[in-house]
Structures are given as structure tokens and as C-alpha cells.
Amino acid sequence: MQAENIPKALQTFYDKYQHGEPSERGLLESIQALLIGPHTYIIIDALDECPNTEEERAGLCNILKELNSWGNERLHVLVTSRKVADLTEALLPIVTQEPIGIQGSVVDTDIRKYVRTQLQTNSKLSKWPTKIQAEIEQTLVKKSGGMFRWVVCQFHSLSKCLSQKDVRNALSSLPRTLDETYERILVNIPIDYQSKALTALRWIIYAVKELSLVQVSDAIIINPQADPPFSLADQPPEPLWILETLPGLVTI
Template structure:
């Protein structure tokens, strides 16, 4: 890019608490913008801030970082900032982020700064950003359908579980999922996993006739299908995945899932506990849990790979009031209860 233009990008994600903080985002943007080919060193404002904070042994506060970023942006003729998945910034503190976007827009002349935001159309985000928006693009179903069809076709031809089905069934799956998807890739991905597990063509046809209408229905079906003996382990696993301060490895989660939240068992020898089978954990709910990284290296132990909830909508579902009133109420999670249970487990 021309030296007169600056570009910085930040991706918010529910699975990494560090990527849900305003000051971390500001630091990332500041770190990206000074990197111009013609620069021999950092901007003077950055050096001054470093020296001043180093002298008192503290990090810069959020207000200082906002001012610094604004100063750096003004060094460019035009700056582009991309904020991806804004809806994954915690709703409880999202107002601080939305207010900063407004402040930044007002602080710079028209034409000198462009901000691209991607997000689901949540009410607070739309309400705050709509007055600032030059134009918006809504990804309607008909716009996305060709991409969804391509994704389904590649899945049907590439995944081993679909090889047992004749082309006629595969065509039915493709057409049904595209028509019913309403632009939701996530819904399609979950249903492909369910259909792949069908043992015979008639089973697949029956599953197509009973497709869940939305993601809530998909998640409810998955959780209801879990064997009663395994429910407690999956419930504990969901607690850790939703609210653990750091991502757990598959091996750590398998160990955590068998720890009872019972104060009377504190001090029990952990070696006497049988680990929850890791393969079982992944096979029970692959649509709800996924690996944080994608590795083709078979020499890397699966137990050492970090896990996360497969999608932001999984956590939204588990903490929602909708679950509390439905057939999957057993799996509903609250942050306070999850933290209490994890604390008990750590003391066990």
C-alpha cells in the first residue's frame, strides 16, 4: 500500500478473552499502523508514550491509547480500519467500543478515515452505527445461496461419511439444505454432520423430513440425543468451554469433565478418577465443540490440542433464557454458576 495510506485490522472472537478488550484492540491497531516502508523508526508519539509509561512502571490506560491512535491516524492521508465480528465483543461492555467508534469518526475529517465493520445486526450495534454509516450491505439469503451450494457440494463429495449414499440422495441433501438454509452457513454445517452420521439412505431421507428449523432447534436436538449417562460430563465440559479464562486442551477437558463439584470430595486423589474418553467427547457433540487450531500433523497428540465452542451461537444458546424454558434446560449455563463450579473443581 502507498505510504500515504494506513491499514489496520482487528478480529473480535468469543473464544479468546484477550480479543474482547478495548485496550487490546487499540494496541493492535497502533502496532499495525506505524509500519510504513519509509519509516526508519516508530512515530514520536509512540516513543514518548513508551518512555513515559516505562518511567512509572505502568501500562498506558485506555484513554491514552485512544488519543495516541487518533494522532497516528492523522499522519496518514487516508486510513482504513477493519473491525470484524463486532457482535462477538461482550454485550455488557460493548457500549465503550461503540462510543469509541463514534468519537473516532467525529475526530477525523470526512474522507480521511474509513471504518469497515462486520457484524450480525444486533439492535445496539445497528442503533449506534446507523447514523454514522455511509452505506451498509445486508447479506441476504439469495446472495449467499450459491456459496452455500458450493460448500454443500464439496462436503458431499469430500467427506467419507457421504460415500455410502447414492447420487440421488446427495442431490436431495444439497437441494434441501440450500433451500432451507436462509443464508445460515452454521445451520448447514451442523445438519451436514447429522446427515453424515445416518447409516442408510432411508435414514437420511427421514432426517431431511425432520430438519430443525433454526440453530436453537439444532442445538436442542444434539443435546437431547446425548445418552443420560454422559449428560453430566457434557454439562461440565460446556461450563469449562464457555467460561474458562484460558482455552483447555482436549486432555485437560477430559480430566475436568470427571471432577465432581462436591466439597466433601476435596482432597480426593485425582489418580483414582477415570478420565472421560477424549474420543467419546468429540464424537458426542462435534457440532458444539471444535479444535482451536487445524492440524494435519498426525504426530501432534490430539490430547494436546486446544478446544473451544464451535461457534459464538453455541454459547449464546447455552446461556439464554430460551434453554431454561425448553427441553435442554439441564445444560443451561450462567457465568456465576460456571465460575463457582470451576472453582470447586480446581480445589478438588
């Protein structure tokens, strides 16, 4: 999108909060400012993945309720989510259109296709006997809860299994949620790599523009407080270590 096509209110909002997080009131005021123009569309994807706390998920639901209370026909809000009790209770009273349900069987079919493709193309998993591959497929589809991202993240740990017993142990101890999955990824970072891995994540999160693997690998050796501020001796020889150390958190 060209800068001249960005609404002034949105540009002002970005300039004000690009280095921080807006308050609930600040967010609502910015949305109100956008409504002086033509139709405004807000899309919130995977609301159920927002932490279920009063400050996080409940706070966002309160914002949606206030947006609905404005009764502005130029404001359109689309929310996607798995069907969970607290969100259904909070949002169903304010829904103005008939909710569109995506049947779990349809999602499961797509996930199953993805899993089968991975089992055929992954150089390590494709070597397992058909029976083990079938167990992997059935378990991932059953435990996914319709979350593609969760399934994607499980393949790294399964690819590291050295025996059929290892595979079955991994399948029996899969993390239940995405949050647990990400937590396990961080916990499993080797001690010698933890400092570099967390520094890499900070660079990726706070970068003004998208960084390449080489740029991230170069950036992690910078220490403004040191003299000299960097040493090539600290630089990993191969930037792919980032993908191997942070599977599921960093992709290219």
C-alpha cells in the same frame, strides 16, 4: 500481539472484566478511553445472531447509536449481519457509508460448494445414491439462510441416518436457527454423558488458555469437594468422546 503493544486502556478493560461481563456504561467508558490514541476499529460480526431481546440485541444497537453520536472521526465501526427488519430499522439511520450487500446467490454458491465437498469426502454420506445426495444438497442450501455454521452443524445428524427414509425425515425436521440447532445438540446428549459433557463445556468456556482434548478429558474427573479429588476410574478411555458427544459445539 505483544503485551507492550496493547493500549493501556484495553489492558485495563481486560483486567477489570476478564472474570465477568462489563456493564453498558463500563464498555462505553473503555471505548472512550481508547479514543485518545490513534484510530480505533471495532468489528461486530453476525449481529443478527445476537438474541433478539431488549437486553441483548436492542441493547447492542443502543450502544452503536451512542458511538455514532460521538462523531469521533478516529472511531471506525464495521458491522456484518444478515438483512433482518429490526436491525435495518435500528441501524440504517446511523450508517455513514453505503451498506455493502452480499447477494444471497453468491453465498448460496459457496455453501453449495461446501456441501458438495462434504458429500464427496464424508465416509458415510458419500455412500448414498446420487438422488439422496442431491436432496441433501438442495435442502441444506435452501434452508441455510446464508449461515455456514448452521450447515456445518447439520452434517452430524445426517451422518447418523441408517436409511434413505431416515435421511428424508432428518431433512424435513431440520432446526430453523442456530439457537435451535445448539439446543437440539444439547438435548440429544445421552443421559449417561450429560454430566461429563456439560463439565467439559465449562472447562472449555472458562479456561484461561486453549485446552487440548486430552486436557479436557482429564479435567472433567476433577472434583475438589471429593476425597480423593479425582479417580482414574472416572476417566473416559478415549478423549474423542468429546467431539462425538458435542458435535458442532466443540471442534479441533
